[in-house]
Amino acid sequence: MSGVVSERIMDKKGCGCWAVLRRGGGRSSALRDSVNSIPRTSTVYDAATETRYLNASNREMYPPNEARLSSSDAPDPVVEAESKAKCQLLQFTFQELKSATGNFRPDSILGEGGFGYVFKGWIEENGTAPAKPGSGITVAVKSLKPDGLQGHKEYMAEVEFLGQLHHPNLVKLIGYCTEDDQRLLVYEFMTRGSLENHLFRRTVPLPWSNRIKIALGAAKGLAFLHGNRKPVIYRDFKTSNILLDSDYNAKLSDFGLAKAGPQGDKTHVSTRVVGTYGYAAPEYVMTGHLTSKSDVYSFGVVLLEILTGRRSMDKKRPSGEQNLVTWARPYLTDKRKLYQIVDPRLELNYSIKGVQKVSQLAYNCLVRDPKSRPTMDEVVKALTPLQDLNDHAILSCHSRMYQQAAARRRRKPDGMPPLQRSQSQGQIQSQGQLRGIKNSPMHSGKHKSS
Numbered sequence: 001m002s003g004v005v006s007e008r009i010m011d012k013k014g015c016g017c018w019a020v021l022r023r024g025g026g027r028s029s030a031l032r033d034s035v036n037s038i039p040r041t042s043t044v045y046d047a048a049t050e051t052r053y054l055n056a057s058n059r060e061m062y063p064p065n066e067a068r069l070s071s072s073d074a075p076d077p078v079v080e081a082e083s084k085a086k087c088q089l090l091q092f093t094f095q096e097l098k099s100a101t102g103n104f105r106p107d108s109i110l111g112e113g114g115f116g117y118v119f120k121g122w123i124e125e126n127g128t129a130p131a132k133p134g135s136g137i138t139v140a141v142k143s144l145k146p147d148g149l150q151g152h153k154e155y156m157a158e159v160e161f162l163g164q165l166h167h168p169n170l171v172k173l174i175g176y177c178t179e180d181d182q183r184l185l186v187y188e189f190m191t192r193g194s195l196e197n198h199l200f201r202r203t204v205p206l207p208w209s210n211r212i213k214i215a216l217g218a219a220k221g222l223a224f225l226h227g228n229r230k231p232v233i234y235r236d237f238k239t240s241n242i243l244l245d246s247d248y249n250a251k252l253s254d255f256g257l258a259k260a261g262p263q264g265d266k267t268h269v270s271t272r273v274v275g276t277y278g279y280a281a282p283e284y285v286m287t288g289h290l291t292s293k294s295d296v297y298s299f300g301v302v303l304l305e306i307l308t309g310r311r312s313m314d315k316k317r318p319s320g321e322q323n324l325v326t327w328a329r330p331y332l333t334d335k336r337k338l339y340q341i342v343d344p345r346l347e348l349n350y351s352i353k354g355v356q357k358v359s360q361l362a363y364n365c366l367v368r369d370p371k372s373r374p375t376m377d378e379v380v381k382a383l384t385p386l387q388d389l390n391d392h393a394i395l396s397c398h399s400r401m402y403q404q405a406a407a408r409r410r411r412k413p414d415g416m417p418p419l420q421r422s423q424s425q426g427q428i429q430s431q432g433q434l435r436g437i438k439n440s441p442m443h444s445g446k447h448k449s450s
Contacts, residue, residue: 089163090175092128094182097121097141100130104143115155115256116145120189128175139174140190144183155183161232161255169221171243171253190243190251199239199305205345209387210248211306212354216383217250218242222299223376225252226292231261233290237298238279238312239305259290278312278323283370293370299379300365304328307358309343325366332363339393348394354386355393 100121101108110118119141122131131137144155162173177184192198195214198206206214218237225232236257243253257274271290273280281297284290301312304324310317312324321327331341338359342350361382364374374382 089159089173090128090186092175092177092184092186094177094179094184096123096128096130097177097184097186100139101141102133110140116143118142121186123174123186138189140187142185142187146181155185157258158185158255161258165225165228165232165255167221167224168249169217169224169251171251187253190253191246192244192248194240195242195244195250195302195306196239198244199309200311205309205343208346208350208354208392212358212383212386213248214242214244214250215303215306215358216380216387218252218302219299219376219379219383221250221252222295223380225258226261226295226376231292233259233261233292234295234298235259235290236275236279237295237302238276239302242302261290261292278325281370282368291370292376293373296365296373296376296379297370299376300362300373301325303358303362303365307343307355307362308341309345329363329366332359348392350393351386351389352391352393354389354391357382357386 098104100123101119102121104117104119108120110120112118121139121141122133122136123129123139124131124136158173159176162170166172171190172188174186174188176186195218222234222237225234234252234255234257236254237252241252241254243251245251259271271288273285273288275284279298279301281294284294284297301324304310305312308324308328310324310328313322314324315322328341331337335356338355342355361374361379364372365379367373
C-alpha cells in the first residue's frame with residue numbers, strides 16, 4: 001500500500017496510491033486486531049517483540065477509519081505551500097486531460113490504487129494541449145476516484161511535496177487539474193514501470209548490474225529528501241514506488257505518505273502509523289516515532305528483495321520463510337551461507353564482492369537500534385563503487401576449474417592415468433563444487449522465486 005497522505009493535511013480518509021502495476025488492498029478485522037496488539041508506547045523493544053511485528057501481516061497497516069495516534073495528525077493550514085507549489089506546475093483543464101488519454105479509455109490504464117486509476121496520455125511539448133498518441137510528451141495521468149480512499153487534502157500533499165522537490169531520482173510532477181470535483185495529477189511517464197514488476201512479475205531476471213544501478217539511484221533520492229533544507233521522510237519506500245526510465249534510472253514516486261522531518265532539537269516526529277508491513281521499521285510501528293532512520297530500514301528491506309528476488313512478505317512460502325527479514329538476516333553475516341540466498345535466477349551472474357557488500361549494507365540498515373543504522377548519504381557512498389565490479393561468480397568458477405586442471409597437468413607423475421583422464425577428473429571435481437552452489441536451498445529450485 002502507498003498513498004497520497006501528508007500528515008500536515010490529513011483528513012479522515014485513509015491511504016491509497018497510484019502504481020504502475022495493479023495492487024491489492026484488502027483489509028480484515030483480523031488485520032486490525034493484529035495491528036492493535038502491537039505496543040505503541042514503549043521506545044525500547046527487543047528481538048522477540050520485533051519478531052512479533054515482522055510476522056504480523058503482509059497487508060496494509062491501519063485501515064482508513066483507524067484512530068489517530070496523536071494530535072499532531074490534525075490538519076494544518078497549507079495554503080501558502082500549496083500556492084508556491086502550484087506556481088511551478090502546469091494547470092490542465094479536465095477536457096485537455098480527457099482528450100490526452102483518449103477519453104480515459106480502458107486500454108490506456110497503467111494501474112490502479114486507492115487514489116484511483118492511472119492513464120497513459122500524450123500532451124504537447126510546450127503547454128497543456130493534448131497531442132496525438134505517439135507524439136509530443138508521454139505522461140501518466142492519475143485521476144482521483146470520487147468515492148476513493150483519499151480526498152482532496154491527500155491530493156494536495158502530492159502537489160505540495162513533488163511541486164517543490166526536484167531531483168533526478170524523484171518522479172517529476174508536471175501539473176494538475178482541480179476543476180469542479182475533478183482531481184487529477186500529471187507525471188512524467190516512466191517507460192519501464194516499477195522495480196516490483198521487474199523483480200517479481202517477469203520471467204527474465206533483472207541483471208545484477210541493473211539492480212545495483214537502481215539501488216544506488218533510489219538511495220540518492222532518499223538521501224536528497226533527508227538532506228534537504230527542510231528534511232522530508234518518505235515513509236513508504238518499497239519496490240512498487242521505485243519507477244524506472246528507459247535506462248533503468250530509478251525515481252521515487254508517490255509522495256502521499258511523505259512527512260516533514262524533525263528540525264532543530266527535535267529527534268523525531270510523532271504521528272499515526274501508516275505504511276506497508278514488511279517495509280515499515282518496527283520501532284516506528286510500535287511507538288509512532290518517525291525519523292529518517294525509518295526510511296533506512298525500509299531501504300534495507302528493498303536491498304534484500306534485490307539480493308534474493310523474494311518479496312518482503314510472501315504467505316505462499318513455508319512458515320519460516322514468509323517474512324524476508326526474519327528468514328534472511330542469519331545468512332547476511334555468514335560468508336559460507338550468504339550465497340544460498342542470492343536470487344537463483346541470476347545463475348551465478350553476479351559480483352562476488354558486490355553480493356558481500358550489499359548483504360553487509362542490508363544488515364546494517366536493518367539493525368534493531370535505529371541510531372546504529374547508517375545515514376542514506378553513507379549508503380550512497382557504500383553503493384557507488386559496486387557499479388564497477390566485474391568479479392562475477394560464474395567467471396570465478398570457470399577460472400578455478402581451468403587453474404585446477406592446469407595444476408594437475410603440471411604435477412602428473414609417471415605411472416598415473418593418461419592426461420585426458422586426469423583432466424576429466426579435475427573437471428568433474430570442479431563441476432561438483434559448482435553444483436554445490438547451485439544445489440543450495442535457493443538454487444535447488446525447491447522454492448521458486450515468485
